Amino acid sequence: MSSDARALPARGWVTDKLFLGLSLTDYLKSLLTPGTIIAGLIMAVGIPVIIYRFAYGLGAATNLSQTNPWGIWIGFDMLAGVALAAGGYTLATSVYIFGLKEYHPIVRPAILTGFLGYLFAVLGLTADLGRPWNLPVPLFISWGGPSVMFEIAWCVVLYLTVLFLEFLPPVFEWLGWKKALSLANKTTIGLTVFGVILSTLHQSSLGGLFLMAPTKLHPLWYSPFIPAYFFISSIAAGLAMVIVESGLSHRAFKSRVDHHVDVDKLVVGLARGASIVLFCYFFVKLQGVADGDRWHLLGTGYGLWFLVEIVGFVLVPSMLFAWGARNRRVTLIRWTAAWTVLGIIVNRLNVSVIALNWNAADRYVPSWMEVTLSLTLITIGISSFRWIVNRMPVLNEHEITGRHHA
Amino acid sequence: MIPHDILTLYSAKMLEYGIAILFLLLFIPFWRFSQSTATALATARAAVPARKKAESGWFPVPADRLFHQGHAWARPDSDGLVTVGLDGFAARLVGPLASVALPQVGSKVGQGERAWRLMTDDGQGVDMLAPVDGTIAAINTDLAKDPDATIADPYGKGWLVRVRPDRLRANLTNLLTGQAARRWMDETVAGLQARLSPGLGALAQDGGVPVSGMARVIDAANWHGLARTYLLTSEKEDGRA
Numbered sequence: 001m002s003s004d005a006r007a008l009p010a011r012g013w014v015t016d017k018l019f020l021g022l023s024l025t026d027y028l029k030s031l032l033t034p035g036t037i038i039a040g041l042i043m044a045v046g047i048p049v050i051i052y053r054f055a056y057g058l059g060a061a062t063n064l065s066q067t068n069p070w071g072i073w074i075g076f077d078m079l080a081g082v083a084l085a086a087g088g089y090t091l092a093t094s095v096y097i098f099g100l101k102e103y104h105p106i107v108r109p110a111i112l113t114g115f116l117g118y119l120f121a122v123l124g125l126t127a128d129l130g131r132p133w134n135l136p137v138p139l140f141i142s143w144g145g146p147s148v149m150f151e152i153a154w155c156v157v158l159y160l161t162v163l164f165l166e167f168l169p170p171v172f173e174w175l176g177w178k179k180a181l182s183l184a185n186k187t188t189i190g191l192t193v194f195g196v197i198l199s200t201l202h203q204s205s206l207g208g209l210f211l212m213a214p215t216k217l218h219p220l221w222y223s224p225f226i227p228a229y230f231f232i233s234s235i236a237a238g239l240a241m242v243i244v245e246s247g248l249s250h251r252a253f254k255s256r257v258d259h260h261v262d263v264d265k266l267v268v269g270l271a272r273g274a275s276i277v278l279f280c281y282f283f284v285k286l287q288g289v290a291d292g293d294r295w296h297l298l299g300t301g302y303g304l305w306f307l308v309e310i311v312g313f314v315l316v317p318s319m320l321f322a323w324g325a326r327n328r329r330v331t332l333i334r335w336t337a338a339w340t341v342l343g344i345i346v347n348r349l350n351v352s353v354i355a356l357n358w359n360a361a362d363r364y365v366p367s368w369m370e371v372t373l374s375l376t377l378i379t380i381g382i383s384s385f386r387w388i389v390n391r392m393p394v395l396n397e398h399e400i401t402g403r404h405h406a
Numbered sequence: 407m408i409p410h411d412i413l414t415l416y417s418a419k420m421l422e423y424g425i426a427i428l429f430l431l432l433f434i435p436f437w438r439f440s441q442s443t444a445t446a447l448a449t450a451r452a453a454v455p456a457r458k459k460a461e462s463g464w465f466p467v468p469a470d471r472l473f474h475q476g477h478a479w480a481r482p483d484s485d486g487l488v489t490v491g492l493d494g495f496a497a498r499l500v501g502p503l504a505s506v507a508l509p510q511v512g513s514k515v516g517q518g519e520r521a522w523r524l525m526t527d528d529g530q531g532v533d534m535l536a537p538v539d540g541t542i543a544a545i546n547t548d549l550a551k552d553p554d555a556t557i558a559d560p561y562g563k564g565w566l567v568r569v570r571p572d573r574l575r576a577n578l579t580n581l582l583t584g585q586a587a588r589r590w591m592d593e594t595v596a597g598l599q600a601r602l603s604p605g606l607g608a609l610a611q612d613g614g615v616p617v618s619g620m621a622r623v624i625d626a627a628n629w630h631g632l633a634r635t636y637l638l639t640s641e642k643e644d645g646r647a
Contacts, residue, residue, distance in 0.1 A: 279433070322439055
């Protein structure tokens with residue numbers, strides 16, 4: 001067979017699609033930037049840690065115990081990761097269901113962020129599970145219908161699939177598969193509707209997990225409303241994350257962005273939405289304190305930390321978003337979004353780590369390997385985002401079409 | 407057995423109703439505050455006389471600036487120096503910028519002569535003309551970090567240089583201000599509209615401001631040439647000079 005004749009086009013495809021048109025040597029040289037070197041160093045330490053965790057188990061790699069079975073892999077990777085990945089359903093719903101078409105240019109990066117966020121949250125969860133090879137059991141073999149875990153497991157699996165399918169159009173555009181692209185575009189509305197239903201379910205159910213721990217979770221954070229807290233705050237987290245991501249992308253991938261889109265105008269619109277969501281969230285949190293009659297706890301150490309969370313990370317950013325949007329202060333909006341993202345991480349860690357087992361003698365502090373694994377997953381996530389954005393039409397939908405016309 | 411105090415429960419409920427009512431009362435003004443723009447910006451403009459703007463269609467033409475037809479502006483300041491920048495049209499025409507190559511402090515610039523260069527992502531540059539004669543007294547060093555301030559705020563933070571003028575009175579006679587500046591800007595915009603691509607036309611119908619990088623929208627292949635034509639720094643313009 002003419003193996004040589006086949007090899008030539010294949011090499012062209014690899015060079016064009018994977019090495020950005022560079023020779024392998026030039027491509028490898030182009031990777032020698034401070035960013036990739038730092039990412040490489042983190043992975044060089046982190047990947048052996050991941051192998052160690054799976055080889056020697058949770059006891060050897062973590063500070064988890066029977067008293068504290070959930071650590072930062074649940075609190076940070078899973079709970080915060082899933083909340084911050086909510087930009088995918090928030091933006092897709094706004095554009096495809098509510099008809100806010102002007103936000104269409106930032107849907108693809110939001111969906112990609114969402115997909116990678118969920119993917120690495122699931123990988124973090126896999127590391128956290130004592131027997132990850134048993135994952136198919138609750139999904140397919142032994143259903144636990146009344147369990148919140150059952151709902152979360154199915155929802156996350158289905159939504160990860162939905163996000164993957166939602167992200168297929170840029171992949172097909174990149175590969176030049178026109179028929180597949182046409183088919184994928186036709187599924188957009190259906191996938192978006194399915195995605196928002198699944199997100200509503202599991203974003204709230206992640207909070208619902210803590211309904212089972214009224215004696216373990218500090219009374220200021222425990223509330224029958226906690227599923228609603230998680231869902232409402234996920235909308236703010238998604239909007240804030242899209243603002244942060246768009247700012248960083250437009251700085252890091254200047255040559256790839258669509259310069260015909262006034263991103264600042266879109267950021268102002270997102271800030272308006274985030275300000276309203278955070279404003280509502282603040283009052284719902286206040287209702288939780290009133291409902292449980294927890295006012296007397298606000299003067300304690302935990303109470304002050306609770307006030308830092310709901311005033312410093314909720315009410316203040318709500319006001320700053322509103323003021324920034326009104327006065328079109330895009331830089332202020334971007335910093336406020338970063339602050340909100342931090343606030344969501346603080347909230348999820350408060351619920352799952354800091355205020356959980358607050359009165360137990362055995363307090364949990366993550367081991368260096370737990371921190372390293374989380375950091376490694378984030379690094380791989382960012383590197384994946386960069387790899388995809390550098391090749392596929394994510395930040396600029398007309399990029400490939402335009403090249404063909406030219 | 408859990409002790410049950412009906413009065414405590416009642417007061418807690420009253421507080422919840424109170425918070426709900428407070429939320430509803432505050433939500434309306436907060437919504438109006440966060441969702442509005444025009445009133446706030448108008449108030450801000452009124453509060454800062456130096457930033458008074460007389461709108462000319464798409465692009466503001468501040469009443470306190472004098473315009474060179476190469477789309478640079480000049481503002482004589484009380485300390486005897488002249489602040490110089492590029493107008494909103496030039497910013498949107500060329501933008502987004504990778505950097506702005508400014509002249510060194512102490513160097514000479516001449517009215518109608520090339521003075522600074524707008525550098526774009528693709529490594530090409532578009533020169534612009536100085537609106538006055540004089541010596542560079544200061545440059546806006548903040549542009550090194552944020553060159554796109556020239557687009558976001560061309561009449562404020564996006565200023566370029568401060569010039570110690572040599573013959574300001576003579577220079578001023580060649581600059582446009584007030585009605586003449588607005589008319590000139592309107593004519594420029596009308597010329598641009600005639601060249602518009604459908605994509606930019608849709609924006610105009612929306613009533614929005616044209617996107618950054620208009621020249622690329624109009625003529626992607628030769629947008630630098632187009633930008634230089636508008637900024638009077640094309641080779642043809644040089645030949646005429």
